[in-house]
Each structure stands twice: as structure tokens, then as C-alpha cells.
Amino acid sequence: MHQHHKINYIEMPSKDLNKSKVFFSMVFGWTFTDYGPAYCAFSNEGINGGFYLADLSISSHTGAPLIVLYSSNLEASQAAVLAAGGSILKPIFSFPGGRRFQFSDPNGSEYAVWSE
Template sequence: MNTNNHINYIEFTAIDLEKIKTFYSNTFGWVFTDYGPNYVAFSNSGIEGGFEKVENTMKNGVLVVLYHENLESVHDLIIKFKGQIVKNTFSFPGGRRFHFTDPSGNELAVWSDN
């Protein structure tokens, strides 16, 4: 069950998805689901998440994803309280999401299955 305003998903970056899947499945027993050549989701880790394929290594390449059933209302609150939208709402298999930065510059995302 998804709960508004709770951390719901964590997204990492990876240069080589096959190597990352091998590492986490063999080391920690995580289970993976491929969503095309540039994304793989994981489960059996305590919280669901995924890895996005990128070209360059990122330090602290983690994206915390919150859930909210009404993206438009939380979008407006983020702007009202001085956050900035850095990636407009887009669709993906299973829902929609957008990215924002908080007043300290931390990037997070909010998704909805509605």
C-alpha cells in the first residue's frame, strides 16, 4: 500500500546494469526486473528501488522518490514553499512522476500511480 508523503522508492545510477545486478543479487539477494536497456528495478531489499543506466559515474547518485496520490497538489506545495521543479511530470510504466529540489538543492522525486 502506498502512503502519501512517505519515501516509497530509491533510485540509483549505474554505468553497467549487468554488473550491478550481479553484485547486488549475489551479495544481498536482491531480485531484479528489467524495464528496457536503461532501467532495472529491484526488490527484496527492504525498500523497492531501481538503477538507471548513465554514461558517467556520479558520487552519491541516489534519487529518493516519495509517493503522493495527487501529483498536482504536491507540485503546487513544493513551489509555494520555495522548492524548484527540475524535471516536469512525465509518464513511465506504472505511473507518472516529477523531480524537484528542496531549498538546500537536494533533488528528490514524487510519483503517483493515479
């Protein structure tokens, strides 16, 4: 159910939609629906969203929001990111409330994964 004034959907740039779909499918088990050659959507992943074709990437260093995913096994998630062609930007570190790591996907966009 949609909730009034709550974050409902997120769209992220992708230099190569196929790379994004393969990476997020392999690492996090996401599935996608294609809407033409320049857009694909995902749903039921904590929030619904999509990737749009653009010669851009997201990075917290340029002021973009950091998209953070949850994992019940941080070490396994970090290994899966590497196995699927991602790069670790910040290896697992502790912060108040848990641990996390930051990575870039094969298109150069930055994300993070956290756990208690």
C-alpha cells in the first residue's frame, strides 16, 4: 500500500542496463522488467525503483545519496559483490549500530551494504 509522503520509488542512472541487471541479479537476486531499451524496473526489493540509461554514475563524493542495502551476512555479500564484478570502495568497517562496506557496481555507481 502506498503511504502519503513516504519514499515510494527510486531511479538510478546506468551506463549499461544489461550490466546493472546482471550484477544486481547475481548479487542480490533482483528481477527486472524492461520498459524499452533505456529503462528497466525492479520491485519488492525494500523499495521499488529502476535504472535509466545515462552516461552517469552515482557517488556520495559528488553529493548523490548513498543507497544502502541490508544483509544478514555481510562477508558473503561482500564476496558476492566481488564475484559479480563490483569493486570494494571501503571494506567492512564498524559504525554505531552495526557494520557496513561500500562498493561500486560495474558501471561505477556507489552503494553500501550494512548489517547489525
